[in-house]
Amino acid sequence: MTSRLTRRQRRRVSQGIQYAVFVGVLITIGALADWDRLQNQFAQTDLIGKLFPDIITIALRNTVVYTLSGFAFGLVLGLVVALMRLSSVAPYRWVAGIYIELFRGLPALLIFIFVGVAVPLAFPGTEIPGGTYGKVALGLGLVAAAYMAETIRAGIQAVPKGQMEAARSLGFSHARAMVSVIIPQAFRIVIPPLTNELVLLFKDSSLVLFLGVTLEERELTKYGRDLASQSANSTPILVAGLCYLMVTVPLSFVVRRLEARADRAR
Numbered sequence: 110m111t112s113r114l115t116r117r118q119r120r121r122v123s124q125g126i127q128y129a130v131f132v133g134v135l136i137t138i139g140a141l142a143d144w145d146r147l148q149n150q151f152a153q154t155d156l157i158g159k160l161f162p163d164i165i166t167i168a169l170r171n172t173v174v175y176t177l178s179g180f181a182f183g184l185v186l187g188l189v190v191a192l193m194r195l196s197s198v199a200p201y202r203w204v205a206g207i208y209i210e211l212f213r214g215l216p217a218l219l220i221f222i223f224v225g226v227a228v229p230l231a232f233p234g235t236e237i238p239g240g241t242y243g244k245v246a247l248g249l250g251l252v253a254a255a256y257m258a259e260t261i262r263a264g265i266q267a268v269p270k271g272q273m274e275a276a277r278s279l280g281f282s283h284a285r286a287m288v289s290v291i292i293p294q295a296f297r298i299v300i301p302p303l304t305n306e307l308v309l310l311f312k313d314s315s316l317v318l319f320l321g322v323t324l325e326e327r328e329l330t331k332y333g334r335d336l337a338s339q340s341a342n343s344t345p346i347l348v349a350g351l352c353y354l355m356v357t358v359p360l361s362f363v364v365r366r367l368e369a370r371a372d373r374a375r
Contacts, residue, residue, distance in 0.1 A: 153344045160336065160348050167325060168332035169352050175314040175328060178242060179249025180307050186250055187257030192287075194262050205258065212255035217248075217313050224248040225320045241326045245317050249310055260302045264295035301367040308360045312353065329353060 114122065193205035212220065224244050228237065237243040268291050276286035296303075315330035322331060333349030 150343050151347045153342055156340055156342055156344045157348055160345055164332060164348060168327055168329045171326060172314050172328040175245045175317055176311045178246035179253060179310050182246045182250030183253030183257055186254035188261055190254060190258035191261035194258060209255045209258055212251055217252045218316055220252050221248045221316045221319050241320060241322055244320055249313060253306055253310055256306055260299050264299035265291060267298050268294045301364055301371060304364045304367060308357050311356055
């Protein structure tokens with residue numbers, strides 16, 4: 110009669126079975142997939158060569174510019190909304206709360222349509238500074254600010270109250286203490302989630318295509334779709350996706366490192 114397995118042995122057997130199932134699924138998928146058709150549709154090497162350097166110098170560059178401009182605008186607006194959310198003045202809190210719930214609840218696509226269509230109709234003859242770049246910064250920033258505001262508010266509230274009391278005892282006004290003491294500490298706390306928001310904005314920049322951009326203003330998704338339509342092949346879309354990964358994967362790694370460092374500091 111065989112002896113009963115120990116807990117460690119049962120865990121190892123369970124892990125072995127799970128690995129075997131995982132490998133079996135991969136082998137099954139690999140055996141059933143039509144790799145020749147996939148290669149013809151997504152990996153035409155001659156077509157890949159025609160994408161460069163424009164996919165980098167135009168599409169990727171515009172994607173990065175759109176993302177950074179939207180992030181900068183959203184960060185400034187998010188800080189203002191966060192401070193309004195923490196204000197002792199009730200109307201400020203109400204406005205900030207309505208803004209956060211509204212822009213977190215609406216799809217980003219609707220915000221872009223609002224910026225591209227509703228704003229010109231509401232204010233005839235008014236042009237958003239920067240043209241398409243200004244519209245993108247506004248659209249991305251409005252969406253990002255709603256999430257950043259809550260992140261920054263949580264960071265401010267995470268700063269020990271003794272920091273404010275110490276600053277006030279040194280003669281700082283409340284506003285100066287917030288700017289010089291509280292907010293810098295709060296930003297050190299919220300750097301990981303803000304970096305994660307940057308990754309999300311980088312992907313959301315694909316919604317720029319709904320604003321009607323020119324050839325020189327195309328971002329990665331629009332560029333990939335246009336070239337895929339012209340060539341009747343999906344290779345440009347795959348290459349555009351790889352360009353996204355070139356940026357998002359390193360950024361995600363940075364986020365994990367920052368979170369690990371914050372955990373060690375705590």
